[in-house]
Amino acid sequence: MPNAFVRKLDGLEALDAADREFLVGLMNVSHRVSADEDLIRVGDNPANVHVILEGFAVRYKLTAQGKRQIFAYLIPGDCCDLQVALLGRMDHSIGTITPCRIVELSPSTVHEITRTRPAVTRALWLASLVDEATLREWLLNLGQRSAQKRIAHLFCELHTRLKAVGLTADGSFELPLTQTELGDTMGLSTVHVNRSLKDLREANLVLMKPDQIFIPDVSRLAAYAGFDPSYLHLKRSTPRA
Amino acid sequence: MPNAFVRKLDGLEALDAADREFLVGLMNVSHRVSADEDLIRVGDNPANVHVILEGFAVRYKLTAQGKRQIFAYLIPGDCCDLQVALLGRMDHSIGTITPCRIVELSPSTVHEITRTRPAVTRALWLASLVDEATLREWLLNLGQRSAQKRIAHLFCELHTRLKAVGLTADGSFELPLTQTELGDTMGLSTVHVNRSLKDLREANLVLMKPDQIFIPDVSRLAAYAGFDPSYLHLKRSTPRA
């Protein structure tokens, strides 16, 4: 199987063999980062673009009162800071939540892509539009849904995205989320996240174990949460192997 | 005073006289749209890019349960759908909340800009990054702040943005928002918006009249709401006349 980055981009826009080979070549030099490290911090002036090959990270920001809001989950294949890297200072941070394997692309590599790889460029471009659409979907999630449905919706999204890079197995996937992180994502207290998860468990909608999430019936959960995956713009549900 | 579009872009990235003149030329052909009309609807495949010259609009989406979430307020100078226009179907709608004057830019005009006007291109690019940063800020707003502070934060943002295009007068600005619209923005019921506005009024922080908002002390409101305007990336607070 090719790596998650190639797989993701290929799922957004059909790439030819040469494009895929080129991208695989870029992934040769990677480095490891342990859990709970910041890849980029608020105020940094990032140069390289980070691509996550393995592991999970979050986009987040701390408020003056010490609260944390998580804006996005970054999973294998995701490009963290393509747009932001090209301009000024970061207005949020990106931190790992598990050990990660990261590829850094230099500005000149990015420039080479935009100059010589139109299909890849378009895929990256689409990826950033999906990021923005996802942000809107999260806003709707926080604004209009109950705690249980918010959490259910997030799980549907993560399942869909992880499936697209081949990281699910029949309704279950690995993702070591703490209930505190879930709360910081959904604007809920940890206690209430716990109780909501209990509700979901008792309704047999989701089972959350320390580092695994299991969805017995994906379509039932999607119906419950009002999840419509079209905002993720996944053209192919089954990317080529 | 030049129009709001030129003024906004010039506030994001310094434009020279030729760029400004070019942009003014683009604004010659505009048309009017009455209030409560959709400029673009979910599922549309938009071709032209819409620029608002006068009036206000919102980005929004309806849920299956008939609830509405507003994602953004579009004010004079804002470009509604630059990125989305270049690809597939709209995943949200844009509707006017007042009568508007709109300019439509054809794809070929957009292409001409990117080919021949690097400073303008960069300003448009920055504008789309600001849109995304604003979405993150709204998510944090819904996730972490009380009803009163959410509303206060929105008013701070609107004041700052409207000031940048010259549409404020000493802490007050015109914006005919209903309390229902505010509720759909903040994920609050109309009733609770009403009570929260009462609190803000009694604390002498904000005074909201049918089509006008008055902030007696902008910096006091900003402190109350935890508003930090840096996400709006306004390099110049006082754009040239």
Place this chain on the structure above:
DNA sequence: CGACTTTTTGACCTAATTCAACTAATGTGG
């Protein structure tokens, strides 16, 4: 085995919703 973090539960409290009524405003046709 401790030390630590995460999850779970109980009791209590508060913010926000719902339902319902009532009061401005705004607008329309005669």
Place this chain on the structure above:
DNA sequence: CCACATTAGTTGAATTAGGTCAAAAAGTCG
């Protein structure tokens, strides 16, 4: 210009979703 309809804003009372505080039960890990 008034009578009537309509929409938006305001208020009260009852209810509920979610938060806070605190402590116990499970995991995790050196």
